[in-house]
Amino acid sequence: MRLAQLSERSGITTATVKYYLREGLLPPGRRVTATQSEYDESHLRRLRLIRAMTQVGRLPVTTVREVLAVVDDGSQDQHSRIGAAVWALPHGNEPTADDPAVAAAEHTVQMLLDRVGWSFGRLAGPDSPAYRKLVGAVAELHRLGYPCNVENLLPYAAAASRLAEADLDLVESYDDAEEQIEAAVACTVLYEPVLLGLRRLAEAEECNRRFGTGS
Amino acid sequence: MRLAQLSERSGITTATVKYYLREGLLPPGRRVTATQSEYDESHLRRLRLIRAMTQVGRLPVTTVREVLAVVDDGSQDQHSRIGAAVWALPHGNEPTADDPAVAAAEHTVQMLLDRVGWSFGRLAGPDSPAYRKLVGAVAELHRLGYPCNVENLLPYAAAASRLAEADLDLVESYDDAEEQIEAAVACTVLYEPVLLGLRRLAEAEECNRRFGTGS
Structure with a gap:
């Protein structure tokens, strides 16, 4: 064309x-x-x-x-490229390193990852934008005094695990190698507002279910 | 002080x-x-x-x-206020109504909500910012040609449901009525980057688990 x-x-x-x-x-x-x-x-x-x-x-x-x-980047194998491309996606501002709330948050995040047994291989880790973003978000909760310990985070990690399975199923539904990598990047970004919108609707539904304030 | x-x-x-x-x-x-x-x-x-x-x-x-x-707003009962406060939180730009992709997305979202049986009572609905945001996000996936049918959305809705239970448990862990409402608003906002960060890490972990590109 x-x-x-x-x-x-x-x-x-x-x-x-x-x-x-x-x-x-x-x-x-x-x-x-x-x-x-x-x-x-x-x-x-x-x-x-x-x-x-x-x-x-x-x-x-x-x-x-x-x-x-x-x-x-054709120098990496197909599946490394999917992980690396998602890793390369930036994710908001990075936390500053010399903040005591950040050190406490790193400890919490590491305990969480030990608990759920995520190791990432070489696809993620303390240097990845997603890891830094998570540490920054947990630090902000600590700083503002809202609860955010490992027990609070576990349901979030469990939900993220199940979504990652669905996401990778979707990526693998593409036959072509290039399309798989593109879909991994695009769907990581495009499903974020879907997830946040559904969480708010689910909160309204749970509020209604639990307290019967409805119609 | x-x-x-x-x-x-x-x-x-x-x-x-x-x-x-x-x-x-x-x-x-x-x-x-x-x-x-x-x-x-x-x-x-x-x-x-x-x-x-x-x-x-x-x-x-x-x-x-x-x-x-x-x-x-003291004129509403406690639990309506929690739902209404979360509802009032804005959520990005609203989609324009005369877009054909938006009409298709509304159909998809309504099918999803029927399937999972969410009714919201009077706490949410097609006018709520969260609902409009979800429709806009689904429309963007449709528009760009990435998969986003009810089957793709179901794992997201299931994850959102489980998170909403955890969120409301956290809100109810506060004794004071004012603190409950404040925690509902603050934690809805503050846990969003936590969720998005964990989803990206979970994708890296799933990529590693599935394809063994690790260490």
Whole structure:
């Protein structure tokens, strides 16, 4: 397909598509004339992935480029690439290291991970953005004096485990290796607001169920 | 305690505390002299709640005021107030109504809710911010062509249900009625990054477990 059709099918303006091409987020098409290139389904998929990260994940273009570099890194085996791409997704501000609440939070998180037996292999660990984000969030709960010990966190870890199984099932439902990695990144980002919305609705439902304040 | 001690114990500067007093987010203290007021534990709790919403939830002050108005509304019974306060928490941008992807997403969400049997009583429903946010997130998945049917959503709804039970257990662990409502709002916001961080770590763990790319 030509640029105009790529724009139409992706719902992204030609100006923005050209910008992504210039910035190297979208690989160039196959040149057919001096002024025209041919694009294929892989370009369409890449545009959808870029849009998931920029529009829903609100990531800056420089960060999107870093994540895509991992997605495109052919030097790692397929499944390492899925894990590495999700790892590379940034996740809010990192906590400052010299904060005593952060040290206490790191202890809590490590006790939790020991308890649930997560080891990650080389796919995550204390340096990963997700781990730092979790430590920062637990530190904030400690700092504000709301309960957040290992017992409070266990139901969250159990829920996250079950969701990860569903997420990886979804990723593996794609046959193509490239599509699997793209789906891992896109669905990690796109299902976040789904999860947060459902949690709030479930709280309303549980409130209604427990206290019968309903209709 | 005096303003200086309130600032010290909350970790919020006196200038910011005065700003919250001026804006009506923090109720005035008990006047003891012409220039000094006395504050108590309820002021400290309120400051922590404001901080949860502004720093972690990134809500603007006008929105914080709206949520606090629900928290402070004594005309409703206790448990309605918990549900209403969580309902009042905003949740990102609302989807536009005339988008065909939104209509399809509403259908998917309604099928999901029928399937899991959530009715909410009068605590939530198609007008609540959480419901609108969920519809918007599902519409974005549809629009970008990633899978998001009822079967994909069921594990998310199941996880949300279990978390809501844990959340309400935590809320009910507070004896005081005011503290329960404040904890419901604060923990709804503060546990969101915990949940998202744990989901990413669980994805790395599941990737490692399933494909053995580890260590």
